[in-house]
Amino acid sequence: MHRLLMSFLLLSFITLWGCSNNTESPLDKPVVEVGDKILSRKELYDVIPDNMPKNDSTVFAQDYLNRWIRSELMLRKAVLNLTPEEKDVSKLLEEYRRSLLVHQYQQKMLLQKYSPLITKSEIKEYYDRMTDNFILNEDIVKSIFVIVPRTAPSLRDLRKWYRSDDPEHLIKLETYCYQNAKKYDISLEKWKPFSEINLMLPRPISRPDRFLKYNHFYETSDSLNYYYINVKEFKLAKETAPIEYVEDRIKAILLNKKRLDFINKLESDLYNEGLKRKIIKFY
Numbered sequence: 001m002h003r004l005l006m007s008f009l010l011l012s013f014i015t016l017w018g019c020s021n022n023t024e025s026p027l028d029k030p031v032v033e034v035g036d037k038i039l040s041r042k043e044l045y046d047v048i049p050d051n052m053p054k055n056d057s058t059v060f061a062q063d064y065l066n067r068w069i070r071s072e073l074m075l076r077k078a079v080l081n082l083t084p085e086e087k088d089v090s091k092l093l094e095e096y097r098r099s100l101l102v103h104q105y106q107q108k109m110l111l112q113k114y115s116p117l118i119t120k121s122e123i124k125e126y127y128d129r130m131t132d133n134f135i136l137n138e139d140i141v142k143s144i145f146v147i148v149p150r151t152a153p154s155l156r157d158l159r160k161w162y163r164s165d166d167p168e169h170l171i172k173l174e175t176y177c178y179q180n181a182k183k184y185d186i187s188l189e190k191w192k193p194f195s196e197i198n199l200m201l202p203r204p205i206s207r208p209d210r211f212l213k214y215n216h217f218y219e220t221s222d223s224l225n226y227y228y229i230n231v232k233e234f235k236l237a238k239e240t241a242p243i244e245y246v247e248d249r250i251k252a253i254l255l256n257k258k259r260l261d262f263i264n265k266l267e268s269d270l271y272n273e274g275l276k277r278k279i280i281k282f283y
């Protein structure tokens with residue numbers, strides 16, 4: 001019964017919202033009451049995003065109303081069952097306030113003075129120094145991978161182009177694939193996990209490490225498609241990852257380190273300033 005009542009209240013509220021000309025009195029009326037806590041129509045109105053369609057706003061309001069009731073019931077139970085000492089959260093609130101203010105100030109200083117610039121030489125220096133941390137856990141390749149339907153035209157040319165190192169042939173291959181392929185990848189500068197290719201084959205290769213050691217070209221088919229692979233370069237699991245493969249990971253590590261170094265320097269500068277201006281007094 002309460003669900004029907006709630007739906008009726010929400011429908012009335014949404015209708016009022018859609019027709020309201022910003023008069024205050026209808027919106028001040030309560031939607032629901034839990035103990036001595038009241039959720040007014042205006043409070044519910046204020047949390048609904050602007051320009052939301054009426055059907056979506058009804059669902060949004062229903063969800064918000066449910067969460068508000070559950071939260072108030074839980075809070076009511078907590079107030080009734082916790083001891084005065086347990087309900088005294090002033091210290092926690094002050095610690096949270098302090099942490100929040102410090103965090104906001106740090107973020108402001110980061111935006112104003114921090115330069116998130118990582119150079120290629122920094123990446124290379126970190127890679128050389130931490131090589132043991134960049135051991136591959138899977139086989140990776142630079143390759144050409146093409147899937148075309150069995151009805152695709154000029155398959156003889158396709159077989160010639162995908163095996164070729166001639167730049168002109170690669171251009172022709174890309175044009176052909178754009179027009180005819182179901183899926184293709186000719187980004188030869190980018191390393192990718194071989195498992196991503198293997199999963200798209202009709203019969204996945206069971207020993208990828210052995211396959212990569214002894215095969216450059218691979219062709220297979222099913223009832224619908226032909227599949228072509230040209231492995232240009234490969235690295236096996238447990239080998240050191242190429243720097244290009246881990247460059248983004250290194251950049252993220254260095255950026256985080258620079259942020260921490262900046263914040264530490266900010267704290268040190270503030271400490272020294274506090275000593276110099278006698279803001280800090282030791283007793």
